[in-house]
Amino acid sequence: MPSTPLPKLLSFLLLLSLIASWASAKSILRSLPDDPSIFLSTGRSSSSDDQYCDSWRLSVETNNAGRWSTVPEKCIAFVQAYMEGEKYRSDSDVVAHDSINFAKDLTLAGDGMDIWVFDVDETLLSNAPYYAANGWGSNVFNETSFNDWVAQAKAPALPASIKMYNELLGLGFHMVLLTGRMELQRNVTEQNLLFAGYNSWSRLILRDASDIGKTAVVYKSEKRAELEAEGYRIHGSSGDQWSDLLGLPMAARSFKLPNPMYYIS
Ligand SMILES: *[C@@H]1O[C@H](CO)[C@@H](O)[C@H](O)[C@H]1NC(C)=O
Ligand SMILES: *[C@@H]1O[C@H](CO)[C@@H](O)[C@H](O)[C@H]1NC(C)=O
Numbered sequence: 001m002p003s004t005p006l007p008k009l010l011s012f013l014l015l016l017s018l019i020a021s022w023a024s025a026k027s028i029l030r031s032l033p034d035d036p037s038i039f040l041s042t043g044r045s046s047s048s049d050d051q052y053c054d055s056w057r058l059s060v061e062t063n064n065a066g067r068w069s070t071v072p073e074k075c076i077a078f079v080q081a082y083m084e085g086e087k088y089r090s091d092s093d094v095v096a097h098d099s100i101n102f103a104k105d106l107t108l109a110g111d112g113m114d115i116w117v118f119d120v121d122e123t124l125l126s127n128a129p130y131y132a133a134n135g136w137g138s139n140v141f142n143e144t145s146f147n148d149w150v151a152q153a154k155a156p157a158l159p160a161s162i163k164m165y166n167e168l169l170g171l172g173f174h175m176v177l178l179t180g181r182m183e184l185q186r187n188v189t190e191q192n193l194l195f196a197g198y199n200s201w202s203r204l205i206l207r208d209a210s211d212i213g214k215t216a217v218v219y220k221s222e223k224r225a226e227l228e229a230e231g232y233r234i235h236g237s238s239g240d241q242w243s244d245l246l247g248l249p250m251a252a253r254s255f256k257l258p259n260p261m262y263y264i265s
Helices: 005-031 036-040 046-061 073-084 086-104 128-132 143-151 159-171 183-196 216-229
Strands: 114-118 174-182 203-207 233-239 253-256
Touching: 046 073, 073 086, 073 128, 086 159, 086 233, 086 253, 114 159, 114 216, 128 143, 143 183, 159 174, 159 233, 174 183, 174 216, 183 203, 216 233
Parallel strands: 114 174, 114 233, 174 203, 233 253
Antiparallel strands: none
16 A cells, blocks of 8 residues: 555654754764863863873873873973973972881891882983973884983983982992893993982893893893892882882882883883
8 A cells, every 4th residue: 555645754754853863963972072181171271181181190100091102292281391390399209208208117137138129210310301302202202312312321310319319328228220221221321320429329230132022010020039039128119110110029118200201011
């Protein structure tokens, strides 16, 4: 039986309304931002960016962010302001303060086996001058230009770290420096540490040929295991990367310094 004109019109209208609702659903989906920060504020003013970037920084520092490669475009100015301003200094001071509070309550055997392990870059030494000239972490890491900077041996000390380092020495800890830098960079690294004002470390461990290709977590864990096998007691460990601190064996206490510029796994 052929359909009558009225049902034809109804089904045509129904089809139209289906198309309309499908199109509006599509446009809602299309308008969903990839970037969740848009939900934090109605505008995209610099203050909403600041709020987002501060949350992003917390996520990076807590390792909630996991692996990441470059500072988000809209957080470059935020990272620069953080690194150049008082906040970075203040955050680092509090880490140093907490570390010393822990350290001074310990009883050391005095046999030279009580150690504190320090990372080097962004822990003892600051590469902020390099990152200032290279986008504050918004550029993909360039090993060539970074190594050129390392070879100049003029990275300054982090003020909070050198103070803490000297206080730990005063408390009787022995210092072991464990860095992802290469054995080939031993000389420039020693020169730079001395230039920055560090003295009296017991050992500086760098990656040798057999460590190439290992993640920092694996390489640094292996080195801590070797230190423990030699009888050292690793009371504390300081680093700006979780990969400086995680992995077994771990120090009795690990202290994470801030670094919103790059991530190393
Ligand atoms: C890395 O740095 C070197 C030395 O500054 C430069 O010649 C090269 O073009 C850079 N590479 C990239 C991919 O930017
Ligand atoms: C290391 O630096 C010293 C000077 O500080 C120099 O005499 C020596 O040749 C350097 N060694 C290497 C392997 O570059």
